[in-house]
Amino acid sequence: MDPPKPFPILRLPYLAMEEIFKAMDPIEITNFSMISKRTKYLVSCAFEMTSGQQMEETAEGDGYILRRVFKYLKNPMEKWKQLCKYVLDIFKKPETNGVSMTMDASVDFFFIARCSPISRLSICSSELDPPKSFPILRLPFLAIEEIFKAMHPIEIINFSMTSKRAKAVTKIMTFYSKYAICLCVDKTMGISIKGTDNLVSCTYVMISNERMDGITKEDESYGYISRRVFKYSKDPVDDWRQLYIYVLEIFKKQTIDVLSMTMDAFVDQNVSIIDFVKTNAKSVSDCHLYQLEEKNDVDEHAAYLLENLKIDNQLISYLYIKTSEWIGFERLLEIDCKSVLLRNDPFWEEDWNLFLKTWIAMDTHLNLEYLALEYRDLDYFRNHVLYDIPHEVVDRGVKRVLKTGHNQTQEISGGVDIRRIDGKTATFFSHSNSFSMSVH
Structure with missing residues (x-):
């Protein structure tokens, strides 16, 4: 009996070849593509480079099949880089769908930066070693920018406050124009930073209850995500002003997207609040004025606001x-x-x-x-x-x-x-x- 002969896949019509490739798993396709230049074709697989012996492992659960190939390599990092380039080239992928990084492993940040853009970035620490600080500022600028894009506005603000260098790096990001700044003057003072087509809202709320200080609440409904951070303040109006100036500086904003003001919440400070907004913002895109109690006479303050603030949206959409x-x-x-x-x-x-x-x-x-x-x-x-x-x-x-x-x-x-x-x-x-x- 003659030994089996190789299957002449490359002699088949294209549609037949395509059906055969659909029946292969990614590792089989990858191995086939490495035989020659002619066999180089679309490939999708995952490799783990370890210092162990070559072996294969297949696991299946909940309808999901995972196949891993372990290869012995003296220099796994270098071989991993070569394989990454090969896979992106074979699949003609313009971006990396996901990167999972254990920050205390031997990661080449400069190589990771060249894999940009990255759709999803997952960062974790080793399970065996204690967590180490994430050296964001040591990364190339493109990698830093990708990390910033994955942060929500409150995380960006908190990071900028860690050091002068962190603040300087935060201020040079170029994608902040997508954020909208909203000011709220009510019984509680608030500053909201909205992004992602207004589907995500991050709000600082100034409160007088010290026990609520630092508490973060997150609500999600109908596809809208709202995050609120409560900050205790003995003087909420003054601390609100300082935070407002800082937010405008970090996000390089010169205008306010929305000003919502309850005119009888801080009657004694209405004029000073209006003067403050006028001094620190060129204009207000949308303005919403409210009144809590009919007996409170705030007509003069409302007129003062309209006379002193430049409201870009001249058409009031709703009047009650x-x-x-x-x-x-x-x-x-x-x-x-x-x-x-x-x-x-x-x-x-x-x-x-x-x-x-x-x-x-x-x-x-x-x-x-x-x-x-x-x-x-x-x-x-x-x-x-x-x-x-x-x-x-x-x-x-x-x-x-x-x-x-x-x-x-x-x-x-x-x-x-x-x-x-x-x-x-x-x-x-x-x-x-x-x-x-x-x-x-």
């Missing part, structure tokens, strides 16, 4: 006025918001009739998308407000998805429609405890 008796008709026509909620409004049917006529003529409220008022009967509104305005009563069997609040929609039956001269439609309907106008 709980007590709107003080708003005159002229002021109503000046409101330029996407969503407006008015409670206890003082206007008569004649006022709303004129308001809608200015909207139809596109003289006012071009950006209005949703208006909510106190509950009123739809037929009464049609007879006493729309009496001389062309309108259409929509059958209740007709269902449409309409705006029912700020960034909210719902399927609504029927309604009454009017049309603007540009073709846009406003639908009136009663919803919950309010009367609504939805523009679509």
Whole structure:
């Protein structure tokens, strides 16, 4: 009997060769690819270089199969580098999917840096030896930058505070533009740093409860991650100011993305806080003003803020006025918001009739998308407000998805429609405890 002859894989058609390769495990493909230049093909495998004898080990669990090949080498580090280059070349990989580093092993950081970009970096210490400090500052700049990209903003801030050199290195990173800085002036002072399309939020919260100092809370819901670090302070406003200056310096920011201010939280310090923000920020992209108690008179402070801070976003997206008796008709026509909620409004049917006529003529409220008022009967509104305005009563069997609040929609039956001269439609309907106008 003749000995078996080698299988002439290279003589097969390409599709047949491809099917054979699909049936091979990565180590078989790798070994085959090393036979000659002609056999060099796509390969994916994992090798462990050890000082032991050559052997093979296969383990299977939970449907996952792991095959490892152990090779004896006098210089495992050098051979490992050669194999890394070979695998990346064979698979035409532009990046390394993952790097797991035991920091107290013999790691060549300069070689790791040349493997960039790295999708995932896992760092650990030896199980036998006590953990050693991670020498980040000894790495090449590209490797340091990859590590910084894997950190969240609070980790970056904490690292920058370890030394002058750490602060200097932190400040030269070039990817900070993706972060948004948000200031919160409320019963608790806060500074948020948001990234990853606002899906991740890291917030410093100034508190007066010493037992909460240093506690970190992390919440995750609907794909949104929120991390909060609580910092005890005897003077939360002053410490908030110092941290704010430091955050702007580290992240090289000259503007505030969001300023959220409850005007009666620190009434005595409103003016000084506004002056501080004005001095240390060129502008504010979005500004949200709130009031806790109606009895607190903060109108002058609100006006002072609007007069002294440069607000880039001139269009207010959402306006809710709980007590709107003080708003005159002229002021109503000046409101330029996407969503407006008015409670206890003082206007008569004649006022709303004129308001809608200015909207139809596109003289006012071009950006209005949703208006909510106190509950009123739809037929009464049609007879006493729309009496001389062309309108259409929509059958209740007709269902449409309409705006029912700020960034909210719902399927609504029927309604009454009017049309603007540009073709846009406003639908009136009663919803919950309010009367609504939805523009679509």
